[in-house]
Amino acid sequence: MKDVFKTKKLLALVGLVILSGCSKKQLEADYLIINGQVYTAEQPHSEALDIAVCGSKICGVFLQGESNVIAEQTIDATNMIVSPGFIDPHTHTLEELLSNDKNNNLNYLTQGVTTVVNGNDGEGPVDIAGTASKLQKNKIGTNVALLIGHGSVREQVMGRAQQHASAEQLNEMQKLVAKGMQEGALGLSSGLYYVPGSYANTEEIVSLAKVVAEYQGIYDTHMRDESTFNIGFLNAIKESIEIAEQAQVHLHLAHIKALGVDVWGQSEQAIELIEQAQQKGVSISADQYPWLASGTKLHSAIMPKWVMADSREAFIGRLNDAMLADRLHAEITENIRRRGGPESLLITAFQDANLVGKTLKEVAQASKQSVVDTAIALVKKGDVRVASFNMSQQDVNAFMQQPWVVTSSDGTNGHPRKYASFPQKYQEYVVNKQLLTTSEFITQSSRKTAAYLGIKDRGVLREGYAADIIIWDANNFQANADFSQWNKLSTGVKYTLVNGHLVIDKYKYLNELQGVFVAR
Structure with a gap:
């Protein structure tokens, strides 16, 4: 009798399990990514998760094997890392993105980068809406966000004159910056080391940064000095902090470095200045490329x-x-x-x-x-x-390990950083030097970048976020470009989805241009 009761109880439990399984809502998806070592960029470790993609969005994140998904295509990521697509906060890729080349920004896609920022160093377009429209009509290989350039605005209003702006000129520049912010710019970039930005005083930048702050934008700066060319490296950091304090705007320091023999070793003092300001409530971040050489024009x-x-x-x-x-x-x-x-x-x-x-x-x-x-x-x-x-390894290492420093390329022709910065950082500073963990590298290349720049719904593997996803082989993710051959594509990215579209499939580029303009 007891055996009969046990059998009936067991059958009832089995029935409950079957019913609960049947009650799970079945999800129809375009892609289901399974069996990967998943870094969502929200946890300090990898997780055993499956990712579902519906249209341009992530529509489900499940414990591996627990999803109830019918997918048009299943991607098996066994022995692979699955992570958010990387976001590069400092590139010079407008020319490529506006070209008719189907490979446009392939050098970034093969680094795992799915979103690039343009308009850095004060060179950003003044006409944000017009530029965005051209990009969308042209179709682009990666997503792109734009900064409005202080140098470009200044040149439009007052040419390359070596003088301070008048009240009238300043008012005109403020209107242009406000228009750019209304059209979706992330913020204002400056190149205070370069002409004509170098001719502006601090007050001019503060007045324009205040406009940006009204739209919750950021102030991104190539500082006035990274060496001893004019006011000095540490004084340039102080000026940048002063601008952020007065304008009450987030400060992002472009390609942070101690450039040249005169300032080697000053990374420690620079970090101290920044952290003191952060403790006082100033919001500050920076980006860095993983090379000992910078790149610029000789003049x-x-x-x-x-x-x-x-x-x-x-x-x-x-x-x-x-x-x-x-x-x-x-x-x-x-x-x-x-x-x-x-x-x-x-x-x-x-x-x-x-x-x-x-x-x-x-x-x-x-x-x-x-x-x-x-x-x-x-x-x-x-x-x-x-x-x-012009850089010392000690300073590069010191900046690399700061939690407020993210990955960038500042990619320009002739320098391998344009083709290889993200895998270079991974191989050199995660694998070889072990200064960063894999999780830290991914977070510094995705979630933190998005947060600092004000890019929403990207940089994290989370339901409802844009399906910018990379699946890469940690053992073979490597830079192939160097200073003898600067334009060799990186390797190791097996699959890439941009806005839910597969653009790299089993290491092969599909000639798909699926990027969009990312407005703040």
Whole structure:
């Protein structure tokens, strides 16, 4: 009798289990990602989860094996990491995104980057709506967000004049910034090291940053000095903090670094200044690329700012002015010294391809001219891109480990950072040096970046968020570009979804342009 009762009870329990299983709502999805090592960017470790994608959104996150999903395509991520697509807060990719090349931004997709920011260094477009419309019509390989550039706004209002803005000019600039924010810009970028941004005083930037703050935007800055070119590295940090305090705006420090022998070791003091400000309530973040060399144009690296005022004709005229020769030579010599000497300046892109891959010192020796005369002659011929080997490993490591520093590329032609920054950071600082965990790397490349920049619904694997998802092989996620061949694609990303569309399938790019404009 007892056995019969036990049998009836067992059958009843089985029936309950079956009924509860049947009561689970069945989800119809486009994709179901199973068996992966999932980093949602919200936990400090991986989880055993399955991810469902419906249209452009993540529509379900389940414990592995517990989903009730009928998917058009199941992606098996066994032995793979599943994470949010990376967000690069500092790129120079508008030219590629506006091109007709179906591969546009493939160099970022193969790094795991699904969203890029443009308009950095004060060079952002003034017409945010017009730029966004062109991008959408053209179709783009990654998502893109835009910053409105202080330098561009200033140049539109007052040209490249080496003077402070009048009240009328400032009012006009404020209107342009407000318009850009209304059209979806993340915030204002400045390039206070570059012309014409370098001609602005602190008060001008504060007044424009206040406009941005009204729209809950950010202030992103290439600081006035990262070395000893003018006010000094630490003073430039202080100026940036002052702007943020007065404007009550979030401060984002672009490609944070201690540039040049004069300021090596100052990362410790810089970090202290930033953390003291944070403790007082100033909201501050920064980004960093994982290389010891920066990249810029030769004239920006070594020419005094006063020489570059007004037009290019005026610039060349000053270079040819015999009355200015002694002053020019002295200041250029000092700027080259700050960057570690002519042997530390590697030509990476120039109209004369024979000079690419040579240092300024080597070119000078071959031409039998002085280093300064060689540099002036090159600049007169056109834009010369250089890699400037000017950072110490100690400072790079120190900034890398700060919880408020995120991953970026600042990608430019001639420098491997454009093709390889994210895998370079993973291989060098997670795998080799073990300064970061895999989780920290992913969080610094996705969730934190989105949060600092004010990008909503991206950077996390969560139901309702945009389905920007990468599935990558941790053992083979690596940078292939270097300074001898800067434009080799990275490897290791097996699948990529951008807004729910598969754009990389089993390591193969599908020629799909599925990016969108991401407004604040």
